[in-house]
Amino acid sequence: MAVERTFVMLKPGVLARRIAGEIISRIERKGFDIVAMKLMRISRNLAELHYAEHAARPFFGELVEYITSGPVVAMVLEGEGAVRMMRMLCGSTRAEEACPGTIRGDYAMHTNINIIHASDSVESAKREISLFFREDEIISWPDGNDRWI
Ligand code: CMP
Numbered sequence: 473m474a475v476e477r478t479f480v481m482l483k484p485g486v487l488a489r490r491i492a493g494e495i496i497s498r499i500e501r502k503g504f505d506i507v508a509m510k511l512m513r514i515s516r517n518l519a520e521l522h523y524a525e526h527a528a529r530p531f532f533g534e535l536v537e538y539i540t541s542g543p544v545v546a547m548v549l550e551g552e553g554a555v556r557m558m559r560m561l562c563g564s565t566r567a568e569e570a571c572p573g574t575i576r577g578d579y580a581m582h583t584n585i586n587i588i589h590a591s592d593s594v595e596s597a598k599r600e601i602s603l604f605f606r607e608d609e610i611i612s613w614p615d616g617n618d619r620w621i
Contacts, residue, residue, distance in 0.1 A: 475551065475552055499561070522603055
């Protein structure tokens with residue numbers, strides 16, 4: 473399977489609940505390479521660009537309000553089939569459909585504050601990564617990195 477990059481964002485509720493470490497642990501435990509990560513407070517403009525495809529949806533205003541309401545952790549993950557793999561780890565967008573054992577299934581009661589975002593395709597990942605990170609902020613893991621474990 474091809475190595476892909478995906479964009480992930482831990483939403484403000486994660487920081488508010490002090491569970492960022494727990495969620496990042498699950499991502500690490502699954503085996504993704506974290507190749508970029510930063511804590512940031514995103515602007516309304518960046519939020520609107522990131523969620524542009526939802527601009528006409530009734531929940532758009534609330535979504536932008538939530539995502540700009542406090543700090544988020546933005547990340548780029550790398551791995552074989554990373555886009556689909558990360559979507560599976562997150563679970564369904566709709567809170568009531570997210571299975572136990574997935575991140576949303578275990579931590580989210582409401583779809584509009586579903587704690588984590590992950591890109592839905594390789595194309596979306598490229599677009600989203602370029603909104604949040606410069607190319608020189610993305611780190612290549614050296615071959616043989618595992619010898620330090
Ligand atoms: P996310 O993966 O960040 O992408 C779009 C977000 O819109 C989604 O997660 C939800 O948090 C939010 N949202 C709110 N209501 C809905 C809805 N009815 N359908 C899909 N997404 C919704």
